[in-house]
Amino acid sequence: MRRDVFQGIADPTRRAIIALIAVQAMTPNAIADNFNTSRQAVSKHLRILTECELVKQEQQGREIYYSLEIDKMKEIDQWLEAFRAIWENQFKQLDTILHTLKKNKK
């Protein structure tokens, strides 16, 4: 099975988990309280997120605190970089058109 960032963020529940633990580290139970699914389902998502290296654990007694591996999120940003160049270029072209229109109006 595929285990990369894009697979990690594909599921909406996982994206919500990511958003939660980005703010502060949380235990599986605490995370599960925020959703309509069982703790075990959340546990499965955490397992997948761990395999994708999007999440890190910190044991504290019998509790395990999960937190976001923010560096991994940068991979998405890097992938987007090429496309960002495209839409920024389109914006520049639009800007040029608007500028020309304005100029001709005068």
Next chain:
Amino acid sequence: MRRDVFQGIADPTRRAIIALIAVQAMTPNAIADNFNTSRQAVSKHLRILTECELVKQEQQGREIYYSLEIDKMKEIDQWLEAFRAIWENQFKQLDTILHTLKKNKK
């Protein structure tokens, strides 16, 4: 079934297709030439990408040219925005630490 941008970019073949047609519009056959899979498999991916509104079609005789709906890619960028704030803040904090270390050294 879920049909959003994140589902669209979850598959590596689809990401490759997106990268291809971002540069220029292409027909399914032309796209399939770049992969080891069948034309029909590519066609299925294009169907999913269309349902995710990541791709638009333009009929030209019996050929159909597919191109990227770049605006949809911005949705990913917008989602990343919140997390970008986090890692930029971390960078600033690191910068402050380095600055303090440098200052103390003098």
Next chain:
DNA sequence: TATATTTGCAACCATTCGGTTTCACAACTA
């Protein structure tokens, strides 16, 4: 008109996904 090309769609298949219930185990606590 007869044939070839481009494409989408349906049927099928093995695998994965996302969820559930059940269980085992370690660590707190009375």
Next chain:
DNA sequence: TAGTTGTGAAACCGAATGGTTGCAAATATA
């Protein structure tokens, strides 16, 4: 020590995924 709490893992299930082959329809070409 006995019982409670926090957690992961296994077994199971229906649905979705990603691929294949075969076919039908529309357009181009001889």
